[in-house]
Amino acid sequence: MVEQPQRRVLSLFGAAVLALVAADGCGPARPPVDDRATMPHWLDRPIDAAPAPAPQASVEPVPGMVHDPSQAVFDPATVTPLLDDPRFAEVHARLAREADKGAADAFEKIMNASTLTADQEPRWQYQLGLLRLAAGDPAAAVRAFDRAAAAEWPLKDYALFHAGDLLARMNQPGEGLARLARVPRGLPIDEEVQLALAHAHVEARDVDAAAPIYDAYLARDPRPKGWVLVALAYAKALLNQPSEDRAEKAVKVAREVIFNGPGGRGVGEARELEERALSTLPSTRRLPLEDPDLAELVVQARSLAESRQGREARHAADKILERLKKPDGSEDDRPSEAACEAYLARAKGLAIVKRYNEASAASETALARCEGHERQVAAYFLAGRYAWRGGKPAAARRHYAELEKRFPKHRYADDARLHGAETAREMGDVAAFTRMLQPIAEDYPDGDMVDQALFTLAIDRIAEGDWAAAIAPLEKAIGRQERGRPYYAEGRPQHFLARAKLELGRRDDGLRELSNVIREFPASYYMVQAYAHLHHHDPERARRVVHDALAAEPQGDFVIADHAELHRPGFLRASELIRLGDGKRALAELEALGLRDEDANPSLVWASAILLSRTDAPSESHGVLRSSPKIWREHFPAGVWRQIWEVAYPRPFADIVDKETARSKIPKHLAYAIMREESAFKPRAVSWAGAYGLMQLIAPTAARVARGLGLPASKSALKTPAVNIALGCRFLHILMGDFPDNPLLAIPGYNAGPGAPRRWLKDRPGEPFDVWVERIPYKETRHYTKRVMQSMAAYALLYGKGMGDDMMLPPLMAAPSDATE
Structure with missing residues (x-):
């Protein structure tokens, strides 16, 4: 943690604006994460007894205005990791040496010699549980977590979860289930709790009780990150308690991995489980599974292509086409959903292994088979892409033009215009390239590829040395551009417009606009490039612009106005998790409060980022700011904003x-x-x-x-x-x-x-x-x-x-x- 100098306190957005929300609760309130009817006593007071927010008059937000001392603030320094206490220096030293048992012993010795308050007791027991768990002593960890769960405090339910999960893994499923059943639904750890329950049921030889939990988990959309391993464990559990129904279910679960495992992950083991399950079934139940109907084959082919299993996708496509043959063995060339999906899967499967000419041929056939079907637009787009990558720009250009002509309102239409223009340029048809891109902003005012198209036109002219022709598309792009564009485009048209003016001899205009890029896009890629060019023409001016921009940021401490969000049960749980070094679960609690929402309260965003930075979790802390509204990026990393930039750009290790x-x-x-x-x-x-x-x-x-x-x-x-x-x-x-x-x-x-x-x-x-x-x-x-x-x-x-x-x-x-x- 970088120490912050003590400076006069400044507010970031205007104290009164944040206070309004805190004082009168404007806007719809989020329901609490848990649904218990009564709130525990610790919710009645703010963290470390911070004063309640005082009502304030309405004031327009002015970043950097002097903080109103009558308004309550949230001080992140009140939430410090427990092991940062100087008494635990030996614990830290042993953890650094990976002497986990010694660290746990040292912590317990200090705990036993200390007189703990009612608030401290469960927190210290929970920390001991984590240390015993890391030391490979689950029985001692369970005892500590049980003691932590005996008190009414924010992490009571987390302690129950840890104790129950460990007991189930220690072949004591009954004890584990008893504890896990007491954890209420709706917490951010609910997925972990449910999987622990399922595992405990399996250990208790009751896979039928685990099945609804596993089924609900695997039905989630999007699929959870670790779903493949869970699915494989589920299939094994079904086969370990043999019955025909369970074997059939195991086949279906294994096939979820076979057809949807990303990049083929886990497919080998899943096929073994599928074969094992099929071998236990009588022919009356096995044959239908071995010979799926056409609709199921279509689903399989599409899933295999989307999970980038190229060879298997092509094989599934061949099965579909075999089914579609006429009685005389010839191919049925009529459009149909099944034939459309088969040729799209074949094209994607070939493209995965970079056989683009064959993928292009398959996508050409897909165009005919998809006629009149929903996937026809995708067929045109893929036909253009694969023809281009296969070295056939004329065919690609034709497909993109047809897509735009037939589906002008589709979201791919402006993409087709851009890619069609690029293929024309590759063929040497500069006039068509220019003609297609010049009016794209007017033709597709809401298109998501318009800015890229305008820049593509500009950079092509620049590469040819025609800086004058680049000015119009760059100015048009600037007129459209708003804050929040992708990092790779933020400041791009402004930088190259300045460069164009310099190249055309308009030195004063060019240098002024380079200076503006530096001021307006702090610590960005285009600021770096603009600085290099300004430095080349006027080194002293370049240094002065950066110096003045840094000095212009208001000095003071970064102050977080207190807010109701910071007194919700989820925030208090997150604060305790941060005290105990669990940044990952703390982040989950904060996300459940709406941290990632576009309209997330600024106090929640700043408090979350700063608190997470106090744990050994730089990924979580800087990730909050990477995905949050980028108002902080409009300021230089100096003065009041420096602390936020330090969280966004940490120095771990x-x-x-x-x-x-x-x-x-x-x-x-x-x-x-x-x-x-x-x-x-x-x-x-x-x-x-x-x-x-x-x-x-x-x-x-x-x-x-x-x-x-x-x-x-x-x-x-x-x-x-x-x-x-x-x-x-x-x-x-x-x-x-x-x-x-x-x-x-x-x-x-x-x-x-x-x-x-x-x-x-x-x-x-x-x-x-x-x-x-x-x-x-x-x-x-x-x-x-x-x-x-x-x-x-x-x-x-x-x-x-x-x-x-x-x-x-x-x-x-x-x-x-x-x-x-």
């Missing part, structure tokens, strides 16, 4: 980062930016592509780098912060060495591989760096480069030398021409 960045000679703000954008600071993160840990290293790269450092590179090692950060920093050092003229090229190299930037430099030698980034052909890498540079700017401004830090002044050109040879 600081000792390791300091050591490894120094050893590998890379900037700390680069390492933190990579971690933030790669894994959101989750040490055990694993991507769909098989990248591991904080800096998301794939196994071959990690093994190659590890050999030079004498470090392990196993999957488990890559989930260890010390190993992952060391390897990631050294890999960045290697990449920076590959691009000595522009070390920022290490960023796209980290995402797409070091060979990719070299190819793009060779293809486009001598291109300005800002233009070069916009023309990175991989969308993922293009956006990734911008995100990392944006995060670097935030870290440099917060903790480094600002725009004078290493790598914070991008070169104007992507690389000198000799670097492309």
Whole structure:
């Protein structure tokens, strides 16, 4: 936690505006998360006896206005993690050494020697339960959780859940069920409680009692993150208590995984369970399951394609088409829903393995088979996409044009216009490209691709050196643009309009607009690029603009006006969870209060982010601000706003980062930016592509780098912060060495591989760096480069030398021409 200097107290939005909601309860109130008729005594008072909000007169919100001392405030400092108490220094030390039993013993010794208040007793017992659980002593953990559940306090139900769950796993399902049954429905841990109940029923040899719980869980839409493992456990439980009905149910559960497992996850085990279940059934029940009807085959084919199981999707499509054959064995070429889905599944299955020419042919057939059916628009869109990727731009252009012509009101219509124009450009038809994109804002005023289309037209003209022709679409984009656009577009038309004016000799206009980009889009990717160009023309002016913008932020402490939301049962439970270091479950409580809602009360947002930052949960704390209304991004990370920016851009694992960045000679703000954008600071993160840990290293790269450092590179090692950060920093050092003229090229190299930037430099030698980034052909890498540079700017401004830090002044050109040879 970074200490905040004591400054005069300022309000952020105007004390009275927030007080109005707190005082008279304007707007519909959310029902409490739990439905108990009476509230516990602890709800009658605010946390740590904060004063009740005083009624205030209506005042227009003015960010940064002086706080009214008569208004109550919420002080996050009143919620501190229990283990931050200096008495627990030895507990911390043992936890750092992974001596979990010693840590639990040390904590219990201190607890037994302390005189605890009624409020402290259950909290300390709960903490002891967590420590005993981590130490591998579930029986002792249950005793501690039972004592915590004996008191009336915010986490009584959580303690019951932990005790019941552990008892069920200790082969004491009856005791577990008794405790779990006392946990009320409707809490944010309800899913965990229900799965624990199901597991306890299974352990009690009563899978029929568990079945409704599992069925409800698997019916959720969208599916929960861990549903595949739950489904497999459910199928096994059904087969472990044999009966024909349970075996048939096991087949259906296994098939949920077979046909919907993302990327084929768990499919192998599910097929074994399916085969085992089928083998126990008599033929009268087995044959219908082995020979599904046409409607079921259609569902299977679509599910397989959507879960990216390419080969299985094609196989399912073939089964459908076999069923649709005429009596003479020829294919029925009439349109039908089944034939439409079959050819769409075949096209997607082929595209998954990048067989785009065959996917294009399948989608062409899908167009005919989908005629008159709901999925016809999707068929046109996929036909255009796969033809383009298969190197057939003329066919792609035709399909996109037909989609737009036949379905002008569909949400894909403006997408089709943009992609059709791009295919025309690829064919060399610049006139058609321009003609199609110039009126797109008028033709599709509400289209979600219009801004991208206008910029596509502008950047194409810029790449051709025709900066004058870029001005009109850029000005049109600015006229449409509002705050809250995606990070990769925030400030984009403004930056390139300024660049265009400079290129056309309008120096004063260009420099003024570059200055405005810096002021209006703090610590953004386009601020970094605008600063580089302004610095090139007038270094002193560039430094002064940033200095003045930082100084303009009001000084003072970040104050959170007290609000009724901060006294709800869910917030009090979240506060206790934060005291006990459980950031994940605390976040769930806060989300249940509406933290992610567009109209979430600002006091709830700020309090949640700051409190979560006090736990060892940087992913949860900074994630709140990433998904919240971005008013904080309109301010520079200085003065009253600095604390919020520090929460959004935390520095976890600081000792390791300091050591490894120094050893590998890379900037700390680069390492933190990579971690933030790669894994959101989750040490055990694993991507769909098989990248591991904080800096998301794939196994071959990690093994190659590890050999030079004498470090392990196993999957488990890559989930260890010390190993992952060391390897990631050294890999960045290697990449920076590959691009000595522009070390920022290490960023796209980290995402797409070091060979990719070299190819793009060779293809486009001598291109300005800002233009070069916009023309990175991989969308993922293009956006990734911008995100990392944006995060670097935030870290440099917060903790480094600002725009004078290493790598914070991008070169104007992507690389000198000799670097492309």
